[in-house]
Amino acid sequence: MPTPSTPRKSPGRPPRISREEVIEAGRRIVAEQGADRLTMRRLAAEVGSTPMALYHHVRDKEELLLLLLDEYAERTMRRPEPSGTPREQTIAAAAAIHDALRDCPWAAELLTADDLMSPTALWFVEQIVDGLIRSGLTPEQAVRGYRAIWYYTLGQITITAAAANRRTRDPRPTRRAQIFTALDPAELPRLARLADRWAAITAEDTYLDGLRALVDGLITDQGGNADRSLG
Amino acid sequence: MPTPSTPRKSPGRPPRISREEVIEAGRRIVAEQGADRLTMRRLAAEVGSTPMALYHHVRDKEELLLLLLDEYAERTMRRPEPSGTPREQTIAAAAAIHDALRDCPWAAELLTADDLMSPTALWFVEQIVDGLIRSGLTPEQAVRGYRAIWYYTLGQITITAAAANRRTRDPRPTRRAQIFTALDPAELPRLARLADRWAAITAEDTYLDGLRALVDGLITDQGGNADRSLG
DNA sequence: GCTACTTTTTATACATGTACAAAAATCAAG
C-alpha cells in the first residue's frame, strides 16, 4: 500500500507495473478473450512482466476478479426509479442483482466466497433491506430476509450457469436423464409421473416466481404490521 | 462398461483394479484424511496403480466424488416418519437434505454441476414435490417450487461453507468488514445503522426461517385451494 | 563509494487434473 501522503520519493525498487495497470489488462483480456482465458501468466505477458510480479499488486487471482467485478457492476448496474410498494422495491432490487450476475457468469463462484458485493451493489442491498423494513419487518428480520434472498439468488445463478457450461462443453447425457427414465412409480409416484416433463420444467427461468414467493413469505411470516402504502 | 451378461471371459488386457476398488479407496481417503487430500495421484497410490489408470474406471474426479456422495447419502440419510401437514412434510424433507449437505461441505460445489442428487435423495425430492402438490399446487408449479427450494438450499450451503473455509484458512479481515465500517449514512442509511450488528446477524443459521417463508410464499402465491388437512 | 534497508521483480519449484500416445496383456482366427 504506497502512501502518497508525503510526495517524497519512497525507497525500494521502483515498480514497473501498477495495480491499475494490472486491473486494466485483466479487464481487457476478459473482454476480448473471455474470463476463462484470464490466467496469471497471460496477464503477466499482457503487462510485460512475470506472473509472480502480479502478486505484489493483487493478493491473489480471486481479489483481481473481485476488482473486475466491482468495475463491471459500476459500469452496468443502473438504479431503477423509486416506484411501487416496498415489496416491489425489494423484488426489483433483487432482480437487478440477479440480472447483472446472469450476464456475468464467471462471477458466480466468486461471490460464494466473499459474502457481499461491490460498493456499487450495496445500494441494491440497501433497497432490499429498506423494502423489507417498510413492509413491517424489524431491522434484524430484514437482514435475515436479505440473506435468504441472497442465498436464493446466488443458488439460482450458480446452478443455471453450471448447467449451461455443462451443455456447451460436454454433450454426454446427464445423470438426471438416466435416472429419471428408470424411476419406480411405486416408490416415487410424483416424480415418475413428472419424468418426461421434468427437463422442460427445470429448463425454464423461474427466478422471479420464486423470488416473489420468498418475499411474500418473508413479509407475511414475520411482519404483521406491514406498511402497504407508498410511503 | 463391462457387461457381465455372458460369463464368457472378455477380450483385452485384464484389469488390475476395479471401479469398486477405486471408489472404496476414495472413501477411505476422504474418511481418514479429508476430502481435500483426495487427489488422483494419492488415490492411484492407494490402489497401487497409476493416476491415468483410474480414468478407465471413473470419467473424471467429479464423477468419483458424486459416487462417494451417493454412498454418503445412502449411509446417513434417514427418512422421517410421515407426520404433519403437507407443508411440514415439504419443510422436513428440505431440511433433511440441508442437514446432510451441511455435514458434508465438500459436496456443495459438486451439486452446482449436476442438478440432481443421488438416487437415495430422490425420495426426499418426492416428499417435497408431493407436499407442494397436496398443498394445492399443480404438478408443474410444484416442480418449480422444488427448484426454488433447491436454489435456496444450495445457495445457503455453498455460502456458509465458503465462509467457514475462509475463516479457518485466512484470518485477514474480510472486505465486508472494511466496507461496512465506512458506510455513508446519507447514502445507505439502513445499512449504516445496521453496520455493527451485520456480522452477528449474518453469522446466525437462519436456514429454517427462510425455508418456511419460501414454502409459505409458494403455497399461498400459487395455490388457492390448499389441502390443509392431514390427508 | 559503501553499507544498510526497503520495495519490487524474477527464477525456480511444486501439486494438481487430465489429454495424448505408446505399450502391455489378453482373446480369436488363420
Added chain:
DNA sequence: CTTGATTTTTGTACATGTATAAAAAGTAGC
C-alpha cells in the same frame, strides 16, 4: 506361432495458481 482386435495400463506432457527464495534497483546515512 502369427496376426489382428480389444481393453487396460503406463509414461510423458501441459496448463494452472502460487509458495519460496534470491536478485535487482532504488534511498538514506556515512
